Structure formats: C-alpha cells, structure tokens
Amino acid sequence: MTAHELQDAMHDEPWRDFVHTGPGTLAGRYLRMFWQPIGRSQDLAAGHPEPIHIMGDSFTLFRGESGTPYLVDFRCAHRGTQLSVGWVEGESIRCRYHGWRYDGSGQCVEQPGEDPAFASKICIRSYPCEEYLGLVFAYLGEGSPPPMRRFVDFENGFLLDATTPQIWRCNYFNRVENDPSHVPFTHRESARRRGNTAQRMVRRVQSEETEFGVHSAVEIEDGPPQYIDFHMPNINQVKAPERRNVDGNPNDDGFRKDGRSLSVNSLFWRVPIDDESCISFAVELIPVTGEAAEAYRRQQQKVQSDPLDEGANWSWSDGIINGTRGSLEDVDVELSAAKLFWMEDYVTQVGQGAIPDRSQEHLVHVADESVILKRQIWQRELRALSQGRPLKQWAEAATARA
Numbered sequence: 001m002t003a004h005e006l007q008d009a010m011h012d013e014p015w016r017d018f019v020h021t022g023p024g025t026l027a028g029r030y031l032r033m034f035w036q037p038i039g040r041s042q043d044l045a046a047g048h049p050e051p052i053h054i055m056g057d058s059f060t061l062f063r064g065e066s067g068t069p070y071l072v073d074f075r076c077a078h079r080g081t082q083l084s085v086g087w088v089e090g091e092s093i094r095c096r097y098h099g100w101r102y103d104g105s106g107q108c109v110e111q112p113g114e115d116p117a118f119a120s121k122i123c124i125r126s127y128p129c130e131e132y133l134g135l136v137f138a139y140l141g142e143g144s145p146p147p148m149r150r151f152v153d154f155e156n157g158f159l160l161d162a163t164t165p166q167i168w169r170c171n172y173f174n175r176v177e178n179d180p181s182h183v184p185f186t187h188r189e190s191a192r193r194r195g196n197t198a199q200r201m202v203r204r205v206q207s208e209e210t211e212f213g214v215h216s217a218v219e220i221e222d223g224p225p226q227y228i229d230f231h232m233p234n235i236n237q238v239k240a241p242e243r244r245n246v247d248g249n250p251n252d253d254g255f256r257k258d259g260r261s262l263s264v265n266s267l268f269w270r271v272p273i274d275d276e277s278c279i280s281f282a283v284e285l286i287p288v289t290g291e292a293a294e295a296y297r298r299q300q301q302k303v304q305s306d307p308l309d310e311g312a313n314w315s316w317s318d319g320i321i322n323g324t325r326g327s328l329e330d331v332d333v334e335l336s337a338a339k340l341f342w343m344e345d346y347v348t349q350v351g352q353g354a355i356p357d358r359s360q361e362h363l364v365h366v367a368d369e370s371v372i373l374k375r376q377i378w379q380r381e382l383r384a385l386s387q388g389r390p391l392k393q394w395a396e397a398a399t400a401r402a
Helices: 003-012 026-031 172-176 180-186 188-193 290-303 311-322 337-352 365-386
Strands: 036-040 050-054 057-063 069-073 087-089 092-094 101-103 108-110 129-132 135-138 159-162 166-168 202-209 213-220 226-231 235-244 260-274 277-286
Touching (some): 026 365, 036 050, 036 057, 036 260, 057 135, 159 290, 172 260, 172 277, 172 337, 180 188, 180 213, 180 337, 180 365, 188 337, 202 365, 213 365, 226 365, 311 337
Antiparallel strands (some): 050 057, 092 101, 101 108, 129 135, 159 277, 202 213, 213 226, 226 235, 235 260
C-alpha cells in the first residue's frame, strides 16, 4: 500500500489513524478519555500561571493560594488575551488586559466597571485536575472523569523522582512503540562509556495483551529476562536493574560503572503536544530510603538542572539527524552518560520522521511483536469508538514483573 493509499484508507477507516490527536480526531477523542499528565508538581508554583499546549489545544494552568491546581481555557472570553500573562488571585485568575477574573471552574466572577450581573453569564472551559506521583494530571474528555489510575508499585515509600519532562520533535507514537530489541545497537556508545562492552542480543520477545495493556517478556543473550509493560493508551513501564550512584557524588550522573546495581521502576507517559511533537513525563522509583534517598535526590537535581529538551545536547542530536554533525561517538566524553543515553533514543526515534510513513516499513517477528500488538489494540479500540460499541475497560496497573 502506498502512502497515498494509506491516507485514503485512514479517511475511509479512521480507526487506522492513531497519530493525529487534535480536537475532533478519533485518536484525540480516545486519548482524552484518560487522565493525562500536563506538568510536574514541583514546576507549578503558586501565583505563576503557565500556558499549556496538549493534543493540538491550548490551556492555562495555575495553582491557587490553597495549593489546588486548576486548568482553564487559554484565552479570556472578553478580547481573547492569553490568560497565563495575567495574575493569580486566591483561587482565581485575572486577565491582564481588562481585569476580568475567573474562578477555577471557569466562571467569570468579576468584570471591573461593568454591570455585575453580566459576569455570571460568562464561563470559559475548565477541566478537572489531580496531582499524583509528582505530576499534575488533567481530564480533557467529555462528561465525568473516570477514577485516577493508580500505580501501586510506586506507593511503597521508596524514593520517587519525577524527572525533567522532555519535548521531542516527533509524533507521540514514535515513543509509544519504542521496542525492547533496540537496546544493543541504539545504546551501544553509552554502554561502552559505562564500561559495558558486551553486546548482548535480544533472542526473543513474547508479548501478550493483558488487563491493562501489553506485557512483553524479553529474553536476553547470556542474561536474565527483562519485562516491559505498556499501559493503554500511552504509558510505557520498564523495571530493570541499573547502576545508579546513591552516594551523593555531585560529579556522578548515577549511571557510571561504579554505581550500585538497583532495580529501577520507571513510568513514561508519551503525550502529544501536536501531531509533530510530544512531551514525555517520567517517574522513577529508586529502591532507597533515608539518607541515601536524600543524597540521590541532591545529586539528581544537579544532573537534571540542564533540561534535556533544550541546549547543546539536543543541538548535537538534531545536527546528527540533519547531517551537519558527526556522530554520537564524537560527543564530549565528559557528557553525562544519562544524557547520552537519551540522545541515542532521540536520534533514532526523531530520526524516523515527525510522522513516519508506516506503509514503507518491513516488520519482523522478533523485534516487532510488541509493536504489532500495540497497533492492533489501538485500531481495535478506535474502531469500536467510531462505531459506538463498548470499549475495553482497562484495569489499574498490575505489579510489574522483573
């Protein structure tokens, strides 16, 4: 099937299109039926509203003086001024242009100098918000929101770290279907710099649909099996042994070969900004407590002080993709191994293209079993949604196996 024929098929059979998620799209409707992260709790300071762009739509996020987060429309209903340039007052936000003030429900409660009765007739969009695992979530769908999905593995008292969000110039599904077979090749350089020169291949990937999404068992050459979970519709979970520094050394990024081997449990929400860019929110559970947890937190604050979606690191990555730089092997040897690891993912996933032409792919059995299954599930659910049939009710996350 040619790319043109594929586009025609998507028009006639919209359930085949899981990449376009703007308002009114089928995939966009489906994603909006789930709570989605829109920011980190630590980044949302009281009194400082933020503009938010998610799934081709724009909003205003602010934290009231009580600490409660609110999400309302992007613009004032009066003259369309961006509300995030205004002021937070108590549990409301005031427009900088003419002072119209809205409460957290979107209701206009004040219009200075105007008939007080008119304000009650004006209401902008608002959306439910909740905070969980260090992230701010919003429900952008229609009707009453479902209960917030819980991840019981992450509520056990160990160190919880919501890492710096990453903005990448590719479709969110590029990130959703990142497969487990890529590791020996994609991350060869960062592994070499950590002292791991053994290139252990993936022998087999067994994927099955579960009550929460897809569970994949990965058989590694000369190594223990690894388990990767995918929670519908857009959450990747990996629990695997990693070497991390928990001694608080500010010059160690936590990935060096002299770190302790810890079973790190990570969740990744891949959220569209628009069809050609996405943001990834990650939460890591590190099995340490007490002083070791505090030392690790201080060390990670230093590592993450340079956002991974900005600056020279991503300029390098874009240059490699565009052919204006050399390769990742040429990157400064002093660069954090953790950041090099993400750069390796960036050049492969963004290098697929903002929206890959999947009609040109040649999928294979071992590497792509989880990819094929995710696409089949997504298309099944979108088809049911388009036809008004019942959707699968995904269960809360089971305990990750590792």
